[in-house]
Each structure stands twice: as structure tokens, then as C-alpha cells.
Amino acid sequence: MEFLDLSQQISAGGTVRLPGSKSISNRVLLLAALAEGETEVRDLLASDDTERMLDALKTLGVGVDALAGESWRIKGCGGRFPVRQAELFLGNAGTAFRPLTAALALAGGDYVLRGVARMHERPIGDLVDGLRQLGGNVTYLANDGFPPLHLKPATIRAGGTVQVRGDVSSQFLTGLLMALPLTGETATVDVIGELISKPYIEITLAIMARFGVQVQREGWQRFTVPAGSRYVSPGTVYVEGDASSASYFLALGAIGGGPVRVEGVGRDSIQGDVRFAEALAQMGAEIEMGPNWMAARAPKSGLVAVDLDCNHIPDAAMTLATTALFAKGTTTLRNIASWRVKETDRIAAMATELRKLGAVVEEGEDFIRVTPADLKPAAIDTYDDHRMAMCFSLVAFGTPLRINDPKCVAKTFPDYFERFAGVTQAAPVVAIDGPSASGKGTVAARVAAALGFAYLDSGALYRLTALAAQRAGVDWADEERVAAIAAALDVEFLENEIRLDGQLVGDAIRTEAMSAGASKVAALPAVREALLFRQRAFNTKPGLVGDGRDMGSVIFPHAPLKVFLTASAEVRAERRYKQLIEKGLSANLTDLLLDLQQRDERDSQRSVAPLRQERDAKLLDTTGLTIEQAVDQVLVWSREALK
Numbered sequence: 001m002e003f004l005d006l007s008q009q010i011s012a013g014g015t016v017r018l019p020g021s022k023s024i025s026n027r028v029l030l031l032a033a034l035a036e037g038e039t040e041v042r043d044l045l046a047s048d049d050t051e052r053m054l055d056a057l058k059t060l061g062v063g064v065d066a067l068a069g070e071s072w073r074i075k076g077c078g079g080r081f082p083v084r085q086a087e088l089f090l091g092n093a094g095t096a097f098r099p100l101t102a103a104l105a106l107a108g109g110d111y112v113l114r115g116v117a118r119m120h121e122r123p124i125g126d127l128v129d130g131l132r133q134l135g136g137n138v139t140y141l142a143n144d145g146f147p148p149l150h151l152k153p154a155t156i157r158a159g160g161t162v163q164v165r166g167d168v169s170s171q172f173l174t175g176l177l178m179a180l181p182l183t184g185e186t187a188t189v190d191v192i193g194e195l196i197s198k199p200y201i202e203i204t205l206a207i208m209a210r211f212g213v214q215v216q217r218e219g220w221q222r223f224t225v226p227a228g229s230r231y232v233s234p235g236t237v238y239v240e241g242d243a244s245s246a247s248y249f250l251a252l253g254a255i256g257g258g259p260v261r262v263e264g265v266g267r268d269s270i271q272g273d274v275r276f277a278e279a280l281a282q283m284g285a286e287i288e289m290g291p292n293w294m295a296a297r298a299p300k301s302g303l304v305a306v307d308l309d310c311n312h313i314p315d316a317a318m319t320l321a322t323t324a325l326f327a328k329g330t331t332t333l334r335n336i337a338s339w340r341v342k343e344t345d346r347i348a349a350m351a352t353e354l355r356k357l358g359a360v361v362e363e364g365e366d367f368i369r370v371t372p373a374d375l376k377p378a379a380i381d382t383y384d385d386h387r388m389a390m391c392f393s394l395v396a397f398g399t400p401l402r403i404n405d406p407k408c409v410a411k412t413f414p415d416y417f418e419r420f421a422g423v424t425q426a427a428p429v430v431a432i433d434g435p436s437a438s439g440k441g442t443v444a445a446r447v448a449a450a451l452g453f454a455y456l457d458s459g460a461l462y463r464l465t466a467l468a469a470q471r472a473g474v475d476w477a478d479e480e481r482v483a484a485i486a487a488a489l490d491v492e493f494l495e496n497e498i499r500l501d502g503q504l505v506g507d508a509i510r511t512e513a514m515s516a517g518a519s520k521v522a523a524l525p526a527v528r529e530a531l532l533f534r535q536r537a538f539n540t541k542p543g544l545v546g547d548g549r550d551m552g553s554v555i556f557p558h559a560p561l562k563v564f565l566t567a568s569a570e571v572r573a574e575r576r577y578k579q580l581i582e583k584g585l586s587a588n589l590t591d592l593l594l595d596l597q598q599r600d601e602r603d604s605q606r607s608v609a610p611l612r613q614e615r616d617a618k619l620l621d622t623t624g625l626t627i628e629q630a631v632d633q634v635l636v637w638s639r640e641a642l643k
């Protein structure tokens with residue numbers, strides 16, 4: 001599986017221009033297609049969900065032309081799709097599936113609508129019931145109440161009243177309202193049960209109005225589409241920035257210092273998720289807002305927990321669940337039952353993944369309660385849910401972590417992680433690589449102490465793996481079993497000691513035999529893979545000095561300082577010889593030199609992460625230098641690089 005390792009982050013600040021709103025984009029596309037006239041749509045969201053809608057419209061015969069930038073020209077078909085028979089694939093886009101179901105059921109024609117497996121588990125029964133009241137011929141192709149659907153030509157009973165349940169998804173009401181002008185008669189929708197996610201209905205009504213249809217309403221209970229309503233292109237439509245996408249950056253500002261400013265959405269927005277800013281303010285964040293921008297910064301006294309009804313911001317509320325990890329006290333998010341029927345069961349997924357990090361989580365049918373704890377590194381599963389991936393990126397302010405399948409963000413925000421990197425600053429790493437006995441261990445440890453950083457002796461991890469394998473009677477060439485040992489290594493780095501399986505290791509990993517073992521197991525790709533995240537997880541606040549052979553090339557490719565530390569083989573052999581003699585061990589200089597040369601050869605020739613000087617690494621040849629001189633040089637470079 002693909003993954004993305006996020007380093008420990010230390011600060012956030014900057015400006016993000018948001019991608020277009022998903023909810024507005026897909027509504028505008030559908031209404032532009034149903035309208036009379038051509039519509040130019042500017043700043044459309046480019047993502048999986050909007051691609052599903054665009055593909056569907058093309059399949060239905062609608063003229064859809066890409067213009068420069070994120071602009072599109074849609075040639076409206078005046079309520080009658082040219083293609084009368086088609087099969088549509090709508091992925092996991094609720095904003096495409098539900099409204100298209102309604103429009104196609106009332107527009108006549110023979111259509112099959114499918115989605116990804118999860119879409120086939122997301123309910124649509126309440127909408128189908130509503131459409132059947134109007135005479136729509138809709139059948140379930142698999143399970144009753146769920147996609148895929150078959151829509152057949154039918155005689156639509158125009159006019160009158162339709163009842164639709166509003167307590168599972170507001171998209172059913174949205175779908176019906178957007179489709180009703182196709183009947184031409186006065187039609188009234190009565191909402192049964194408490195309508196959820198109300199602000200999304202406001203978006204629907206605002207965009208219908210933009211296309212010339214005024215819906216009359218009695219609160220949230222009854223909506224009437226007047227006779228003779230028809231969609232007319234307003235010419236050009238600008239799509240606002242996505243308010244749900246804004247939530248991650250505002251939270252970053254609130255957690256990581258800030259200010260982080262988002263542009264494209266603000267006080268004048270028609271999206272309910274701008275009210276996420278109020279929730280964040282309740283947690284103590286300092287919020288500023290203009291007509292089409294918002295900014296957040298961390299409070300001096302720290303964030304505090306909240307107890308909130310989140311029914312009005314179901315998507316952005318997920319961001320509060322991970323923000324809660326940085327707030328004092330227990331945060332409760334209530335009235336979020338709809339989370340269970342979205343991209344995944346979001347209450348269960350959120351609880352499971354938060355617990356992996358050490359948080360204390362309680363979940364109920366319609367709430368989640370999060371109590372922060374000391375966070376520990378974990379690999380987070382994202383359940384093909386863009387918001388899981390984006391929400392958990394915030395956790396990097398508490399611990400390094402791995403996000404599995406990060407590309408799922410493509411549903412609404414394909415370049416999310418690039419934007420994340422643009423406004424965050426990771427805890428710095430000084431990566432020191434070099435051949436055996438170059439003195440890199442001593443230099444790295446002293447540089448770490450001088451900077452107040454943590455120290456990672458990555459070679460020790462390979463030596464420990466070799467030792468643990470030997471103790472378990474596993475051959476160093478047995479890739480699969482050695483990798484399993486590496487993955488499960490029970491190791492603890494103390495001040496000047498290492499504990500393996502609870503016991504002090506002492507010099508057992510410093511023998512020549514274990515050097516050879518380390519070199520052998522380090523050549524196995526599966527072993528290196530198993531130790532990858534473990535090593536990255538050492539990069540905590542305020543920073544890390546790591547030494548090894550692939551610190552700068554593989555483990556920390558973005559390290560602000562990379563040093564390639566080396567010395568002539570002869571000098572290295574002499575240093576190693578002296579070390580051994582000082583420890584009272586017997587040694588032979590010629591054998592040591594030969595050994596070193598062989599090891600250099602092996603390390604530089606291996607196919608995975610071979611030892612070499614990275615192009616962006618500084619070369620430090622210590623052949624004629626003392627340790628102090630080498631340390632001083634690295635410190636000078638560090639201070640320059642970490643400024």
C-alpha cells in the first residue's frame with residue numbers, strides 16, 4: 001500500500017488559495033447542464049468528485065468544454081438530456097449520485113447508475129421513495145435502498161406534494177429540489193423527520209436562484225417550486241473556495257501557531273462549513289475574517305476542549321476530532337449520526353485511528369468523545385476517505401505518523417499534502433551519512449547534544465536486528481524472517497545504553513561480527529522497509545541528528561542539512577584499531593583495513609539505498625581533522641541551515 005510519512009511539525013503559517021467548493025461545483029455543473037443557454041463556470045474544483053459529474057454529463061450528451069485554468073463551458077440542454085440511454089459511473093460522489101438520480105428519474109430515459117463498492121452501501125432509499133411518489137420508475141439492482149439503480153422512462157405526475165425524509169442525508173432533499181423544475185408544475189416537498197445538514201439546503205437554494213429558480217420555503221419543513229420554473233444560464237458563475245477544505249488549514253493555524261490564512265471563502269460564503277471557524281474560536285483560536293478570506297492563529301493560553309452539536313457542519317466537524325488532540329480537556333462532538341453513512345463509517349474509523357495514537361475515545365451511535373494523551377507514532381488507515389487523510393495530517397504536530405493511502409484526498413483535494421507542506425515546518429533533521437568508522441557516530445552524538453536535538457544511531461538498529469536474528473537462530477540471509485524481526489524489534493534507546501527485549505545490550509552490538517551482520521541484513525530490502533518508519537519516528541521536537549548510510553537519501557530526504565562524512569580507508573582503519581585496543585580487545589590493522597574496504601564495496605554496491613554522497617550533501621573529509629574540528633564544522637553548517 002502507498003503511504004506518506006509525515007515528520008513531526010513544529011510550526012504553521014502562511015496563505016493557502018483554496019480549491020473550489022465541491023458542493024457548489026457539482027450543483028453548478030448539473031444546473032448549467034439542465035439550463036437553457038451556455039454557462040461559463042470559473043474556478044471549478046478539479047477532483048475525483050467533479051470529474052465524475054463532468055464525465056456523467058458528457059455521457060448524457062451535454063456539451064462540456066474545458067477552457068483555460070479551472071474554467072469550463074457547459075452547453076445547457078434545456079432540461080432534456082440528448083442521450084436517452086446510458087450507464088453512468090459516479091464513484092463515491094454523493095453530490096453527483098443523489099442529484100443525478102433525481103434529475104434523470106424525472107427527465108425520462110433509461111439509465112443505470114453505479115458507484116464504487118462503498119457508494120453501494122450508502123443509503124438512497126428515502127430519495128427513491130420520493131421519486132416514486134412522483135411516478136418515477138426506479139429499481140434497485142442489488143440491495144433495496146441502495147445503489148446501483150436502474151431508472152426507466154415513466155409518466156411523471158407533475159404537481160402536488162412529495163414527502164421526503166431528511167434525517168439520513170440532506171442530499172435527498174437537494175436532489176428533489178434541483179429536479180422539480182423539470183416537471184414545470186407547482187410542486188411542494190414536505191420534509192419528514194428532522195432535516196440534517198441544513199446549511200447544504202441553503203447552498204442548493206442559492207444556486208437554484210442563481211439559475212433563475214426561486215424556491216418558496218416554510219422554515220425547514222416545506223419547500224415549494226412554483227409552476228413554470230425553469231433554469232436559465234446566468235452567463236458566468238464563479239465557484240467559491242471549499243469551506244470544508246479550509247477547515248484543515250484553519251486548524252493548522254490554531255495548533256501550529258499561525259496565522260494561517262485561507263483565501264477564496266469567508267464571511268460572505270454560502271457554505272455552512274465556514275462556521276467551522278466559530279467552533280475553532282470556541283476552542284480558543286484567534287479567528288479573523290473578511291468577505292472572502294479567513295485566518296486562524298493559536299491562542300497564547302492553548303486550545304481548550306468543546307462540547308458541540310455539529311449537525312450543521314458534518315464534514316468540517318471531523319477536523320475538530322483531531323484538533324481535539326491539542327486541546328485541554330475532553331471534546332465531545334454530538335449529533336453526527338450521518339458520519340456513519342458517508343465515505344466510511346466515520347465515527348468508527350475516527351475512533352479506531354485516534355486510539356492507535358494513544359488518545360482515549362468514546363463513541364456512540366451519534367457522537368464521539370476525544371480525550372487527548374501523549375501521542376505515539378502510528379500508521380493511520382484512511383478507509384478511502386479523503387477527510388480521514390486530511391484530518392490526521394494535523395496529528396503531525398504531536399507525533400511523526402504514517403498516513404496510509406494518502407492519495408484518497410483526490411476525492412476533493414488532490415494536492416492537499418503539497419499545500420500542507422507549504423504552510424508547515426517540520427522539526428529539522430541533520431542527516432550525517434558516511435562509511436564505516438568515519439567517526440560519524442561520535443560527531444553526530446556531539447552535534448545532537450550541542451543543538452539539544454535527539455540522536456538516532458541508525459546503524460544500531462541494523463546491528464540490533466542482526467543481534468536479535470542471531471539470538472533467535474535466524475540466518476542473516478533469510479530476508480523474510482529477518483524483516484519480521486526488524487519490524488517487531490523491542491528496543492529502547494536510553495541515555496548511553498540500549499535495551500533489547502528488556503535487557504541492556506552493552507557491547508554485544510559493537511563487535512566486528514555484529515558489524516558484518518549489520519551490513520548483511522542492511523542489504524535486504526524488506527529489512528530496510530521494516531525500519532523506515534521506525535527511523536522517521538525518531539524525528540521529534542525540537543529536531544534530530546541521525547547518522548547512518550541513507551539518512552539523507554532515503555529516510556530524511558528533506559533534511560535541511562545533509563553531511564557526507566568520510567576519511568581515507570587507512571585513517572578509518574587506524575581509528576577502529578585504536579578503539580578496539582582501548583577496549584582491551586585484540587585487533588589486526590591489516591585485517592581491519594581489508595574488512596573496511598570490503599564493507600565499503602558492499603555498502604556502495606548494494607541495490608537498495610547504496611552508500612553515496614547525495615548531490616545536496618556537504619562533504620566533510622575528516623582524514624586530517626580531529627573530532628572537535630569535525631563537530632565544529634557540522635555545527636557551523638547546522639546553524640546556517642536551521643536559521
Ligand SMILES: O=C(O)C1=C[C@@H](OP(=O)(O)O)[C@@H](O)[C@H](O)C1
Pocket residue numbers: 022023024094095168169170171174196197200314315338
Ligand atoms: O449537499 C452536499 O453538498 C453535501 C451534503 C452533506 O451530506 P449529508 O446531507 O448527507 O450530511 C455533506 O456531508 C456532503 O459532503 C456534501
Ligand SMILES: C=C(OP(=O)(O)O)C(=O)O
Pocket residue numbers: 092093094095096315342343387412
Ligand atoms: C460526505 C462527503 O461526500 P459526499 O459528497 O460523497 O456525500 C464528504 O465530502 O465528506
